[in-house]
Structure formats: structure tokens, C-alpha cells
Amino acid sequence: MDRTQEPADTSDPARGVAAGPPALGIGMVGYSFMGAAHSQGWRTVGRVFDLPVRPVLAAVCGRDSAAVRAMADRHGWAAAETDWRRLIARDDVHIVDICTPGDSHAEIALAALAAGKHVLCEKPLANTVEEAEAMAEAAQQARAAGQLAMVGFNYRRVPALAYARTLIAEGRLGTLRHLRLGYLQDWLVDPLAPLGWRLQRERAGSGALGDLGAHIVDLAQYLAGEPVVGVSALTETFVRMRPDPEAEGREGVPAEGEVTVDDAALFTGRLASGALVSFEATRMAAGRKNALRLELNGEKGSLAFDLERLNELSFHDHTEPAGTAGFRRILVTEPGHPYLEAWWPPGHALGYEHTFVHQARDLLTAVARGTDPEPSFADGLQVQRVLAAVEESAEKNAVYTPVQQP
Template sequence: MVGVNKKQVRIGMIGYKFMGKAHSHAYRDVPFYFDNKVEPVLQALCGRNEEGVKEAAEKMGWLSYETDWRKLIERADIDLIDIVTPNNAHTEIAIAAAEAGKHVYCEKPLAMTLEQSKRMLEAVEKNGVIHMINYNYRFAPAIQFAKKLIDTDRLGKIYHIRATYLQDWIMDPKFPLVWRLDKEVCGSGSHGDLAAHSIDLARFLVGEFKEVSGIMETFIKQRPIVESSSGLSGKASSDKMGDVNVDDASVFIARFENGAIGTFEATRFAGGNRNGNRFEINGEKGSIRWDGENMNNLQVYFHDDEPGLQGFRTINCTEEIHPYAGAYWPTAHIIGYEHTFINLMVELMDGIDKGYSPSPNFVDGVKNQAVLEAVEQSSRRKQWVSIETIMQSASSTSV
């Protein structure tokens, strides 16, 4: 039930599986934990399979459902379109939603290419709608606290970031050719799926990328054709094989505009790593470390600590002084992955209320896409690639 005297934002969400579940849960819990002036309403869920979307809508608390996203966008009772489809549908849906005057919240990466992402940004800006992209890891309290430490000069000048995002769920050669392994649907493999998160955190904490040099590799060249898939799992249809045309791993080095350097690795072939999203940042006055599998903790080191007591300390970022943490439980009663989505959507609702697009928005999505594309070009050309050059070379033809 919508709170008394609260403005409603009626959500129309397209897609309903892994990310659809995460987004739905977050919308429902925003008013439970936070006292926003704007409250999300789960108005309509959309999916191509009527039986599946109807069941999902009932389970997750949506008031209605559609099987055609175009009809969803046309509905007068929808204020915000939430896109949780595979990547190849992002551009068309986002542009249509913006042209219909709907606010747009989109899963990452923003698009298949930099050119597509620029068209999406043009559309939301031209039509004056609020826009955000789902880089949810920014909204872990430990990440937000790390940002405060950096912005208040506790680390001084930043020298290094080394970031890894390691998974292992497709190492079995018999794992089927799900959509995340099909370039026509996803655009890239571990690079766009995993490295995109590391790139966003680096931009958020360290600054803008200047140039990159990278390699990308596909270890398993063919896989069984998929019969059905859900989330990060799939079922093979037969012994028939199909070509894998995306990367299994990407590795790149980077220079930043502020002089920092970085190393980045994303792979789905790191055995024993289920969701190893990690980074370390080193500055002239101190360092920080974060591990997404232990997301409440931030490890901090300061050079000016007393000799003999120097070393990394572990800060459990669950006290009221830590961003967002005070909305949840008493100190050290930890929160989880799902709360990063809630915290992001609090900002989205506030942005709709006040008329601005909170970061990360489509501007961030375009800049992230430029780094992704630069690494891909570097891998093909075997040389450093400038982000500025990539941005200038990508056309931005309006629709």
C-alpha cells in the first residue's frame, strides 16, 4: 500500500528473471526502510511468455502484466520503465520509453555498443526524462564510505587500482550456449558482464580513464546448443554444438586522467570464485581493499599510523555513520547483496521527486561503454587505445 501523502511512481518492468527478481524486491522494500517522498508502485510486469510472466507477477507482487513491451510503454498508468532484458533489447526499449515521456532505469551494460549508448543518452536528454543505470555495487555502504575517504583526502593522491571480477560458472565445456555467450544478444562476454562493474567502481572512486591496453580470450570455442535457460544456468537441447563468439576472459591495464594506473581482470574461468568482485586502491597516505563476497567490510590502511601498529584494519561498515547503514539494523547486523539495489532505488526515487538523474545515469553508461569498447579495440589492434579517440569516433546518429 502506498504511504499517505506520498507521490506514486508507477513502475513498468520488462523482464522478470534474475535481475527482475532483484529489482522487484528492492522496489517493495524501499518504503519499508526509507522515508522517501516518492514511493514505487509495482504497476505492471512484462515478458514474452504469458504463463511465465503471469506467475512471476503474482509471486513478486506486480498489479498486472503485459506480453508486449510496446503496449506497456503506451500505458498511461506507467511513469518509469525498468529494463532488465538481455542487452540487445536495451536501446530500442529505452529510446521508445523516453520518447513516450517515461523515466528510464536500465540494466548494465547500457547497450551493445558505444554508438547505441550515445543514442540512448540523446533520447533521454532530448525528452527530459530521469534516467539511471544499474551499477548497484556503488551502493554498498562500504563502497560509499570508501568514496568519502577518498573525497576527504584520507588516501591522498591515488597511485593504483587493481581490480578483479572472477567467476567460474561456465568452466565445464558441456555448459550450454546460453544468451550470455551469444554476441548477437549480449555484445560481449565476461568483459561487458563483469569488467563493466569494475570499470564503474574505478570511475566512481579513482576518476576518468585516459587510455587502455588489453587482451581478450575465449577458451571454449564451441558449446552445446541451449534448450532453456534461467539466471546463470541452462539446459542443453542435444549433442548439437554452436560457436562461442564472446570472450571468456578480459585483462587490461589503464592510465587515468589524474595520473593513476590500474590493472583489471574479468573472467568466468577462475575456479573456486563464485562472485569474486574485488579491488585494492593505493594512495600516498593510505590504501583500501574491498571484497564483494564480504561486502560489509572495508579494509583500510593509513601511512601515519603509529609504527608497530601499522597494517590493514577491517571496518565493518554497518554503523549509522556509514552511508545507508543507519536505515537497516543495529551495528554489525550485516546487510546483503539485495540491499545495494534498495539503496540505488532510494536515489532513483529521490531523483524523480526532485527532477534530476542520479549517478550512475546514462552519462556514466556511455563513459563505461567507451572503456569497454576501447579494450576490445586494443585487443584486436594489439596497442594502447585512447578513450577520447573512442568517444570521438563513435557516431551518435539520432533515431
């Protein structure tokens, strides 16, 4: 495969042309949906923000040589690889971006850290607590050598949610009492939707719990500034057998494979402060395409957010007189709001893809300054522990007796 090194910097300080910030090569493993989203972030970030380093899309890696080469050409990667070990070994790769299924996160991240690279790893950090512990420990050891590791919880980079955290940290809600978070999708409602890696425990680790629940667990802890310390849970797999495109069935009849992860997870929790939290994650909510909603209630007020209106917050100040108090809309598009100083004039909305631009900015800035990025692998491990506790609780609560019809 093409292993072209980083393009030469054509600026000439001797002729009065500034050399610009130093280059930092990005190597990405995985090239499907999330790889495309990350590519958008890496490709765009330097065109929007003034950065202390210049990201270079050095190489992308995938097992299918034709497909990964097409992806590289489409998204602007200089080279393509079919072996992630070769990608890590490249001299022009300084940050390894992991966008693969969860079963390979630990192996790739540990190898990249051992090779002296910085690492960005998609959520959830791993498929098991044991893998996540090994990754967090390796990241801590690598930190002493100046290497950084970050988990890709991109919803932290929605400006409205970053601003919500500021308001909460400033005490605008007072002591938190209730948090409720839901993440609902419907792409598995059809029982004929095919079996894929996201429905296989050995690849994905868990189903809606890890895919969607990881996001809302992280957001609860991020916004509140404290950990979830206990849970009680229910999970369910509503469709247990699905058509398997990779299996051979009788002529004209597709073979089926077993779904080995949850379709939905419902759980309650408690924060370290005693605040109560409810979580719902499902891929079986008909009509809900990507509905992430949350509300936080405190002694002094409340905040609510809906991803389908991601430039807005709903805020209620309970200290105002009752006659005029109520939820009001905050349009989070002002230059003083998080990340907005580099974008469009007030009122011009951003979208989902911008969260990956912001993620890239934050990691590149941390690498240049030598500061710890957030969320860290330790943060990812904390989320992994909550997910494991949810599964353990659900197993204990799994036995029930259906009502018998007369």
C-alpha cells in the same frame, strides 16, 4: 493480458488519515534473475526508507505469458504484459525499468524516453558505443522535460563502497597511484555448460568484459572520481563450441553452437590523473562464484574491499607511525554510514539484495526532487567507450606464436 491500473489509495484526509506520498508506478521489462533482484528492491524500498514518493509495482513484461504471469504473482506486480510497447504506453507506469539482454536496451530506453517516462536501465548501457551515444543524447534531451535516466550499476550501492568513495574524496588516501580490480566467476568452467544468450555477441555485446568488466570499470571511475583514459588489453575465449539446447543434433547427440564472446578479459589502464589501473574479468576462474575484489593505493594510504565480505573495508593509514600502522577492518554498519540509517542496529550485516533497495531509493528520491541521478546515461556511455577500447586493443594484441614442443 491483465492491464489493471494502480490500486486506489484508501487513505481519507477528510477523516484525519494522511494521504501519504504520491504514487509512482513502476513498469519492468524482463523477469529473470535481474528482474527478480529489481523486484526485491522495488517491493522493499518503501518499507525501509521514508520516501518522498510511493513506488507501486504496476506491471512486469516478458514474452512468455505464463512465465511472466507467474513472476508477477510471485513478486507482487499488479499486472503482466507480453509486449514492452504496451507496458510503456500504460498510464500507470512512470518509471520503465529495463532488465533485458543488452541487444534491446537501446530500443526500449529510447521508446520510453520518447513516451515521457523515467528510465532505469541495467548495465552495460548498450551493446555498442553508437547505441549508448543515442541513449545518452536522448536522456539529455528528455532531462529538459523533467525526465530522468539512470544506469543500474548496483555495486555503487554497497554501503562499504559508497563509504570508500567518501574516504577517497576526503583525501584519506592522498593522490591515487594504483588501482587493481578483479571480478571472477566460474560458471563457464565446465565445457558442457550450455550456450545461452550471454555467450552470443548479437545478444550480449561481449562476454565477461561487458557482464563483469563493466562493473569494475564503473567502480574504478566512481571511486577515483575520474575517467579511464587509455587501456591495453588481452581477451580469450577458452571454450569456443558449447551444447546448444535450441539446435537439433543427431539422435542422442546434442548440437553445438559457437561462443562468439570472450570468456575472460585482462587489461591495464590509466586514469586522467596518471594513476595506473589493472582489471581482470573472467567467468572461467574455478572456485570463484562471485568474487569482486579491489584495492586502491595512494600516497597517504590504501583501501581494499572483497564482495564476499561486503560489510567491511580494509583501510591502511600510511601517515601513522610504522610501529602501529597496518591494515585495519572498518565494519560498515553504523547509522552514519551510507544507507545504514534505515536498517538494523550496528553489526547486523546487509547483503547483495540490499543494493537494489538502495538503487530504488536513490532513483525515487531523484525523481521526486528533480535532481540528476547517478550513474547517468552519460556515465554509462563512458563505461561503454572503455569497453570498446578494450576490445579494440585486444584485437591488436591477439596475434601470438605458441611455443613449439620439441
